[in-house]
Amino acid sequence: MRSSYGAPRRRRLSLARREALWAYAFLLVPLAFFLFFRLWPAVQSLKLSFFTWHVDPEQRTFIGLQYYREMYANFAAKGDLFKALRNMLYYFLLVVFGQVGIGIFSAVLLNSITWFKGLFRAIYFAPYVTPAAAVAWVWGWMYSVNFGIFNKFLSDWSDFVTNLGLPWLAIDPQPFLTSPKQALIAVAAVVIWQQLGFQVVIFLAGLQGIPRPMQEAAAIDGANGWQRFWHITIPLLNPVIVFSLIISTISTLQMFDQVQNINFTDQGGPLGSTLTIALYMYEQAFQKFRIGYAAAVTVLLFAIILVITLVQLKVTQRKVEY
Amino acid sequence: MKRFLILLAVMVGVSIGAAQTTITYWQYDYATRVDAMNQLIAQFEAANPDIKVVQETFPYDGYQQQVAASLPAGQGADVAQLFYGWLPTWQRAGYVIPLPAQYFDAAELDANFAPLVQAAKVDGTWYGLPTAVRSLALFYNADMLAAAGYDAPPATWEEFIEIAQALTVKQGNRFVQVGYGFAPTGQDHHLVREVLVRQFGGAPYSDDYSTVTYADQAGIDALTFYTDWVTKYGFTVPEFVPGNNGYRDGFRQLENIAMIVDGSFAIGDVKKVSFNWGVTELPVRAENGIQSNFGSFFMNALTPNASKDPAKLEAAAKFLKFVTSDDAMKLWLDVVGELPASRSLISDPALAADPVYGPFVRALDYAHATVFVDETGQRDTMVDAINEVVLQGTSPADALKAAAAEEQLLIDANR
Numbered sequence A: 001m002r003s004s005y006g007a008p009r010r011r012r013l014s015l016a017r018r019e020a021l022w023a024y025a026f027l028l029v030p031l032a033f034f035l036f037f038r039l040w041p042a043v044q045s046l047k048l049s050f051f052t053w054h055v056d057p058e059q060r061t062f063i064g065l066q067y068y069r070e071m072y073a074n075f076a077a078k079g080d081l082f083k084a085l086r087n088m089l090y091y092f093l094l095v096v097f098g099q100v101g102i103g104i105f106s107a108v109l110l111n112s113i114t115w116f117k118g119l120f121r122a123i124y125f126a127p128y129v130t131p132a133a134a135v136a137w138v139w140g141w142m143y144s145v146n147f148g149i150f151n152k153f154l155s156d157w158s159d160f161v162t163n164l165g166l167p168w169l170a171i172d173p174q175p176f177l178t179s180p181k182q183a184l185i186a187v188a189a190v191v192i193w194q195q196l197g198f199q200v201v202i203f204l205a206g207l208q209g210i211p212r213p214m215q216e217a218a219a220i221d222g223a224n225g226w227q228r229f230w231h232i233t234i235p236l237l238n239p240v241i242v243f244s245l246i247i248s249t250i251s252t253l254q255m256f257d258q259v260q261n262i263n264f265t266d267q268g269g270p271l272g273s274t275l276t277i278a279l280y281m282y283e284q285a286f287q288k289f290r291i292g293y294a295a296a297v298t299v300l301l302f303a304i305i306l307v308i309t310l311v312q313l314k315v316t317q318r319k320v321e322y
Numbered sequence B: 001m002k003r004f005l006i007l008l009a010v011m012v013g014v015s016i017g018a019a020q021t022t023i024t025y026w027q028y029d030y031a032t033r034v035d036a037m038n039q040l041i042a043q044f045e046a047a048n049p050d051i052k053v054v055q056e057t058f059p060y061d062g063y064q065q066q067v068a069a070s071l072p073a074g075q076g077a078d079v080a081q082l083f084y085g086w087l088p089t090w091q092r093a094g095y096v097i098p099l100p101a102q103y104f105d106a107a108e109l110d111a112n113f114a115p116l117v118q119a120a121k122v123d124g125t126w127y128g129l130p131t132a133v134r135s136l137a138l139f140y141n142a143d144m145l146a147a148a149g150y151d152a153p154p155a156t157w158e159e160f161i162e163i164a165q166a167l168t169v170k171q172g173n174r175f176v177q178v179g180y181g182f183a184p185t186g187q188d189h190h191l192v193r194e195v196l197v198r199q200f201g202g203a204p205y206s207d208d209y210s211t212v213t214y215a216d217q218a219g220i221d222a223l224t225f226y227t228d229w230v231t232k233y234g235f236t237v238p239e240f241v242p243g244n245n246g247y248r249d250g251f252r253q254l255e256n257i258a259m260i261v262d263g264s265f266a267i268g269d270v271k272k273v274s275f276n277w278g279v280t281e282l283p284v285r286a287e288n289g290i291q292s293n294f295g296s297f298f299m300n301a302l303t304p305n306a307s308k309d310p311a312k313l314e315a316a317a318k319f320l321k322f323v324t325s326d327d328a329m330k331l332w333l334d335v336v337g338e339l340p341a342s343r344s345l346i347s348d349p350a351l352a353a354d355p356v357y358g359p360f361v362r363a364l365d366y367a368h369a370t371v372f373v374d375e376t377g378q379r380d381t382m383v384d385a386i387n388e389v390v391l392q393g394t395s396p397a398d399a400l401k402a403a404a405a406e407e408q409l410l411i412d413a414n415r
Helices: A015-048 A066-076 A080-112 A117-129 A132-142 A149-163 A183-208 A212-220 A225-253 A257-262 A277-286 A291-316 B002-019 B031-047 B060-073 B084-092 B106-112 B115-120 B142-147 B157-166 B184-199 B217-231 B246-254 B264-270 B304-308 B310-323 B326-335 B349-353 B358-364 B375-392 B396-413
Strands: B021-028 B051-058 B079-083 B136-141 B169-171 B174-180 B257-263 B277-280 B298-302
Touching: A015 A291, A066 A080, A066 A291, A080 A117, A080 A183, A080 A225, A080 A277, A117 A183, A132 A183, A132 A257, A183 A225, A183 A257, A212 A225, A225 A291, A257 A277, A277 A291, A277 B060, B021 B031, B021 B060, B021 B310, B031 B051, B031 B310, B031 B326, B051 B060, B051 B310, B079 B084, B079 B310, B084 B115, B084 B298, B084 B375, B136 B142, B136 B184, B136 B264, B136 B358, B157 B174, B157 B217, B157 B257, B184 B217, B184 B257, B184 B375, B217 B375, B217 B396, B246 B257, B246 B264, B257 B264, B264 B277, B277 B358, B298 B310, B304 B310, B349 B358, B375 B396
Parallel strands: B021 B051, B021 B079, B174 B257
Antiparallel strands: B079 B298, B136 B257, B136 B277, B169 B174
């Protein structure tokens, strides 16, 4: 097409449009990555869950929902899947609320100190950048019944109070990881300790965003520190709390490394007491070569995470206006 | 002329290069085994210049995961090593192929390999061959025993209990030294199933291993006897030394465990210790003297990757034959310390008289190799039964009944 001036007429996009186009062009790369490495495998694993597994794709037979029925039967019979799901609930309650609660608390404290600010922040963040397997291994030894530092402390303490003539204050050595009752709590404590640094950084950033005049105005009006924390800091931190809850929920539901590594001999703890969904899936896929069934378990895990995240978004995403 | 010769040399070189077949061998990472295999590969390549063998190894814990993920993608091993107990799960999912009849004569294999090795078959078809076999025995720290006034290892479980109690040291409520390294996830689940149950007059399974039969009085007595070591006699404790091999580490490195039940594969490691040690056949009950043992082996098998082209299959089969030949077995015994898998070598009187290998060799005569359908799952059911008793205070009868029911379900689902 030629214009009346004889020069080729180019359709000119507005600057904003061009910028948007460029943005999309750049976004295509991560999008392709996401589609290929995230979405496509997810679809594949949904498909796998309807077939028996065989190295040769020709020999995989369609069995419909049989693996889902097996999962239900295992759950109903209180098998390992039931234990894993039950443990997930406990981990969720302990780890997510522990992390977020202690995270806010530590961040507020770290926000108010003036000396050695950087040092303290580094100390809190250090566990987060330590490999989970190494953390689990070291904690596994610290929890050791006969050689661990915790029981050493307990027995020293018991000797001390007994010598003082107060034997009722003595505490017996604890079984920790070797006890089906304590193992999950012991693992949860490690995960909280390790993830705390991440939470603290998130909350510190959130705290920096709270306008100082608001705190000062409340202080002038006579609000004490506790009241300011509850009525100003927490509500204004809400978006950060929501983010932190969702992130820690998802990472808790996917917990694997710590559990796999901390209980050296009995993967998933004595009597399945620390077993997680991810570890259950791993055992089915890579120790029993039941990849179809394991795929069905991942579909279940996907559904659980999706539902919980949607509920969390719905419940906690209240707009706070001042 | 000179140019022609060079050209000819290049052409010959290229054609030799093209004719060379490369096969990949996988096993888990264990220094002495890798070393032995490297020596075997060097010998094999010297005898077969047209075949190149690449050995790749992975940590034991992640070994099956590597196999599970690589083979479906057509990657990885042509010849792979696996525990005989894994064979059913690998075979069901198509990770191993039957030994090709054109290279292996089933009747010959039946005649040459120790009876135990029959467990390398699925429904009568050979799926692989071992270089070595293993059995269990009691390792003891002779210095510790001598210090307590015992100059000979226990021959009966009654003596075993007495010695183990004498060698247990506590400081307050914590153990400093134990008489026995308790290891349900190590070899002890085999000890209960194939040794103690039989010594108490029972049988763990029906003869064809299709029915669980250990939940009877003999089985209950066996589990009670074993768990009493923790709950009644108190000469051992779960997870005394943490770690997958904690019981062995405590025995040979920390020197705070007096006795362990372990397989012949531990010989190589135990030989490195600086204290005086010994190994003896598993104790018997004074009452009936019944001997029993658990025999097992790692086998080499061909994967579907090997069957992709005939040259590769031939090379892989040749290599498998070589690493399971009598000469390879002798080398394996020297380097790794594991017992040869062939009938002729294992019946060598010199081996049976050896102070270290003897107890294991003699045990092979009365050893049973459990026919697993799902080794991981079946191990877990017995480990759980032991933990129920030791950690939860459940009665051995209830724990064993629950384990038997669960294991039966596993067997039924996989047969």
